[in-house]
Amino acid sequence: MPLTRLQERLLDAFLAGRTPRTQAAYQRDVADFARFVGVADPEEAARRLLATPHGDANGLAMAYRADLIGRKLAPATVNRRLSALRSLVQLGNQLGLIQWQLQVDNVRAELYRDTRGPGRSAVKAMTRMAAGRGGMKGLRDAAILRLLHDLGLRRGEVVALDLADLDTIAGTLAVLGKGRTQKELVTVPPATLAVLMTWVKRRGPVPGPLFRSLDPAGKGDGRLTGTAVYQIVRALGEDVGVTARPHGFRHTAITTVLDRSKGDIRAAQKFSRHRDVRVLERYDDSREDLAGQMADRIARDDD
DSSP states (O other): OOHHHHHHTHHHHHHTTSOHHHHHHHHHHHHHHHHHHTOSOHHHHHHHHHHSOHHHHHHHHHHHHHHHHHTTOOHHHHHHHHHHHHHHHHHHHHTTSOSOOOOOOOOOOOTTSSOSTTOHHHHHHHHHHHHHTOHHHHHHHHHHHHHHHHSOOOHHHHHTOBGGGEETTTTEEEEOOTTOSSOEEEEOOHHHHHHHHHHHHHHOSOSSBSSBOOOTTOOTTOBOOHHHHHHHHHHHHHHHTOOOOHHHHHHHHHHHHHHHTTSOHHHHHHHHTOSOHHHHHHHHHHHHTHHHHHHHHHHOSOO
């Protein structure tokens, strides 16, 4: 492939081989960078970055980092967008288009500041409310909530599920985890499986997304979106008097695993499928509130 062709299709090469969810995220990230540099075409933005001298490219990336921070974006979003730029430049280096690497640091982020979630009582109340409403929406939403909590699935993992991923005989679900390229089998507890089977019976045997939008004007294959799941959880939370979000269900589930396993971080890692065990240490610290316990001891007047 001629060098000019590589330059023209650099973004395609960058996205090739990644999961659809990762592709969509990186496309948004590069599009945001294109907005920053003042061009409409993300491919053109990528080419301009690689055509910039090393020092100037670093300066441009640092200015972009400052812009992201100035917009008060979440640290995770800022770092993912910077990572996309670094990966894009690394590909250009590997293809021989440039001889340098991008040097721009991530922002520091205190992840999972509140890792306790809404709590089991709120989760149960929301699930009962969804199921009690009946109809297709009630059954669907109850099944979604059970997966978010009982299996600790992320909302992106939930909406990516297809009917074929559910094996009702083996009692397993094939889940495409965050950052993974292959699905992994997760055992579904009997109580959770019963709720799923009730939904599937009402949903019907038509292949495709496990959870569809019930909007008759839905486009494409009708797959429910992550935004829709967020709205479902927020609305049910408001109905029971709590502030809830999908990832909070995962927080509650992981905290419960740590509670019931007496702080077995390895067991929690198996459940949560986190690659980095240090993330679970944050959950454990939050669960026990060690800092709060120590502050209480220092503040006592009985010493």
